[in-house]
Amino acid sequence: MFERFADDTRKIVGFAMDEARCSGDKRLGTDHLLLGALHDPGPAGLLGVTLDQARAAAARLDRTALASIGIDAHGFERVPMPSRGKKPPFSSGARSVMEGMLRYAMDQKSRQITTANLLLSLLDCEEHDPAAVLLKELGVDRAVVRRRVLSS
């Protein structure tokens, strides 16, 4: 499937891998795919969100959750993470997003899997999914963005 990725889609998956590694996560999740997509000005414009805003929202969700179990992580600054070690494997949610974007590309009879296909598939993520949680925290109206992607 990866050989059918358009160049920008391939880059987004690479950025998502970096995001997963830098946050210290063991798996590449749908939230990392979303952050990866925001490295690209195209998807960032369609979502109406910047990468910095999304990273800050993810950190805020973490801080709030930690505070709820009595841990104060305010003021903790991120440190550079090692780039060695094994690549984080895809979470099952991230694999579903990959399958979803392939379906969107096939529906359009497109030979290439585009960033629009990736965005539409990310927007399909259901409640409790990390990308859906992050989009909600960012106040993104998924229906509006979907229409924007389809008409772009």
Next chain:
Amino acid sequence: METDDLSAHIHSLDPAVGLRAVGALHRLAEQVEAAQVRAARQQGWTWEQIGDALGVSRQSVHAKYRE
């Protein structure tokens, strides 16, 4: 928060928040580990000493953090 309060509180948490907290703890642990391994190396700790302190093998710390 007192310990008794905290355990009672954790049992009554919304799983959406509680599970997020577990993920955030893992991420925080990785970050603290990266910072502390770096500091220990700068102070001359061996990979073996760092591995023992973390409860993992010398090889696995070295593979993850060698420059």
